[in-house]
Amino acid sequence: MTSLRYALPLMLLLALPSLALAVDPLPSWNEGPSKKQIIEFVQAVTAGNSKDYVKPAERIAVFDNDGTLWSEQPAYFQVLFAFDEIKRLAPQHPEWATTQPFKAVLENDHQALAQSGMEGLLKIIAATHTGISTEAFIENAKNWLIQARHPKTGKPYTEMIYQPMLEMLDYLRSQDFKTYIVSGGDTAFMRAFALAVYGVPPEQVIGTTFVTQFQIKDGEPQILRTAKLAHNDDGPGKPESIDGIIGQRPILAFGNSDGDLQMLQWTAAGKGKRFMGLVHHTDAEREWAYDRDSRIGRLDKALDQAKTQGWTVVDMTAEWRRIYPFEPAVQVQVQ
Amino acid sequence: MTSLRYALPLMLLLALPSLALAVDPLPSWNEGPSKKQIIEFVQAVTAGNSKDYVKPAERIAVFDNDGTLWSEQPAYFQVLFAFDEIKRLAPQHPEWATTQPFKAVLENDHQALAQSGMEGLLKIIAATHTGISTEAFIENAKNWLIQARHPKTGKPYTEMIYQPMLEMLDYLRSQDFKTYIVSGGDTAFMRAFALAVYGVPPEQVIGTTFVTQFQIKDGEPQILRTAKLAHNDDGPGKPESIDGIIGQRPILAFGNSDGDLQMLQWTAAGKGKRFMGLVHHTDAEREWAYDRDSRIGRLDKALDQAKTQGWTVVDMTAEWRRIYPFEPAVQVQVQ
Known part of the structure; x- marks a missing residue:
């Protein structure tokens, strides 16, 4: 409950909204091109007087999961x-x-x-x-x-998540974005941790699904997962599920592999200002380094298209001060 | 922007939250059993000190569309x-x-x-x-x-919506419920009007879908609707899509026909306090009267189950002061 004691400072704060911007929303990102592009985009679509203003209800942001929000090596x-x-x-x-x-x-x-x-x-x-x-x-x-523990780090898998991306999710939500996961992973598998780990509620998790069957077993209704694939949420399956389930075109999409290409293309082709981003796994020391020739998370065509279209490509080595929440932040010099 | 002039009344309002309850949230509902049950349920799951309290993020409410939010006669x-x-x-x-x-x-x-x-x-x-x-x-x-105009009333179809249900949707949202449509209708068809007419955004509209195909046509990405049915959102299809798309069990479900039975069963079987409701079309004069023998919107098994399970059955004639927004309110005596 508000009390008189807090009334004056509260009003000062309301009168000085620019103060809030002094806090860095992305502390684990170095002052590189990607951080600048993310912040410029968010400011452009949220500032009330901006020509690129987007209403909160239309601030849809979609993120791949494997290799974009958490690691995907040595296997998904x-x-x-x-x-x-x-x-x-x-x-x-x-x-x-x-x-x-x-x-x-x-x-x-x-x-x-x-x-x-x-x-x-x-x-x-x-x-x-x-x-x-x-x-x-x-x-x-x-x-x-x-x-379970990861074979390389010995950490729980839910700690093998990217601190810079967590900050980006938080930052977007603080600016009234609705953050979705759109991933090749199984929807229910991701729902087991997405809220606790990413702050993404079940209804904003979209993935690969099996045909299910409602049935009443021993008087108790249940949803049975059958072995028949319903939707493969990879490649073209991503914009298809975005259209089917969200029904609005995202204004921001982030991925890391060719499986995200169509989602990025679909996002890019909308009207108005857009943000398309790719995590580029360049850090063999702190994470893994792979792209065009990788069996997992191959990034080839999407990397070419990012370059010709001017999409944001995050150089993990140079731009991320830390990878995982359990690591200390490292100051890296960006060219 | 808050100014000092408004500070005192604002604080009074914050100090007296019970004042807000003096406004009737459901003015088109007579003081019948259904209105009482709706309000009692909402108060039970939202009051902070209630044993039935439900966190806002879990206040999921699902509504059928045809015959529940708008009319469905003489045909869908x-x-x-x-x-x-x-x-x-x-x-x-x-x-x-x-x-x-x-x-x-x-x-x-x-x-x-x-x-x-x-x-x-x-x-x-x-x-x-x-x-x-x-x-x-x-x-x-x-x-x-x-x-288009409706053959009986001459009104646009988007005016053949139930004023009492609009009020219920608004009331639930004012109490931090997330209101979904879960309907046998085509998802994209409903998205053409759901936001403007019901205040339900595209991502909260769930319905029957066709398999779609992402394709690039003349350099422009598009989502093509193919003639292959992907999901029939009727009967057992409703809890299946709720599980697949929302991923949380609703605490409130409203329908009007046997096609809603499994959605109501699924909702009822969850833990904690639940609300299950049916619109009973009893008003041949102001709307239509039909139930057990109707080809459209048959209400038979679900009506039996509502009676044995104590679900709310809305007697349209007795409990709704007005049906459509374009009509004047009528005072009806409830027994």
Whole structure:
């Protein structure tokens, strides 16, 4: 409750809104080109007297997840979850001990696993992601996220998130943007942590989905996840789900790979001022360095298009003072 | 900007929040059981000291559209739109003059149309709702909504909306509820008017969808609506889309037909206090009277379940002072 004691300072603050801008909204970003472009864009679309002003209801911002908000090496974290789930569930499936690709997962046989290819991976995903209710699946994902540790850093996966991007999400929300995740990951898997970790509520998480079935089991209604793919939220699937679920064209889109290209193109083609950004993984020491030749998170066509279209490309090494929240900030000189 | 002149009254207002409750949030509802149940529910989940308190982020309310927020007689308005579109597009399709079911629409031949059945209707929907971009389709829907008039009232369809339900939507939003539409109607069709008419933004409109395709045409990216059904948002499809798109279980659901039963069951089965409501079309004079035997908006199983489960059933005749915004309010005596 407001009391008289606070009334005067409060009024001074209201009278001096420019004071608020003195606080750096992006402290983990060096004073490089990307930070400047982000802040200039946000100011241009939010200042009431700006020719580029956008109403709050239309300030839609979309972010890829893997490689854009958290790391994606040495494999997508959701795939590592699936492998661990196979091991956890193995006692209930004695046949897996002698059946590929499950045998390969149980024996950590990387060669056999690679040989099983995409078909093998889909079997692993089906066995761990479907045939249960959404509620039970999210519970499994939460349990894994609490216990599992990243093979390189030894940290929980939910700490392998990019501090600079967290600040950007917060900054946008403070300026009345609605921040969405639009990712190739499974929607329900991401909902297991998106609110706690990114501040993104379930209804703003869009991803790959399976066909579900409403059913009443033992008198209790539940939503069963079937093994049939409903929507693959990658590449062209991203603008398709944005159109289908959000129904408004974003004014800001951020990705890191060719799987984000169509989302960036769709965002760029709207009327008025737009922001398109790519995280470029250039930091082999603090994170990973990969782009055109990577099997995971390949950034090739989108990097070319970013250059010709003048999209923002974040040089992780030069522009991010810190990568993860658990690291100290490092001062890096930007050219 | 706040000035000193307003500071004192503002503080008085802050100190006396109960003053605001003196204004009736539902003036078009008679003092019947439904109004009482709605207000009691909202107060129970919003009062900070209530044992049934629900955080604002979890105050999800879902509403069916046809027959719940606007009328659905003599046919779903979207079907009437499709018929009018066939007539508008006929010059570009000379073959329709001799091909069913298009010929029947062009000649207002109700018997031939009825004979063409669901298969015929789907052809009409495909011809008018697909094969174009989402943007172009919404433009067509908007143009129709401006020009078309309802055959009975002569009013634009966007005025055939229920004033009591508009008040309920406003009331819920004033109490930090997020109001969604979850309807068998086409998502993009509803987005053509939901914001202007109901105050529901595009990202809170969920409905039936077609598979879409992102494509670049003449250098311009677009989302093409194909004729393949992606999701039928009726019956079990409603809790399935709520789970898939919202990812949170609603605490309030409102419908009017058996197509809403599973959405109401799904809502009812959640933990904590819940509100389930049905609009019962009992008013042959001011609107329409239909329930168990109606072809459109059949209310049979859901009515039985409402009675056994104690869900709210709104008797339109007795409980609504006015139906449409264009009508004067009528004082009706509630028993």
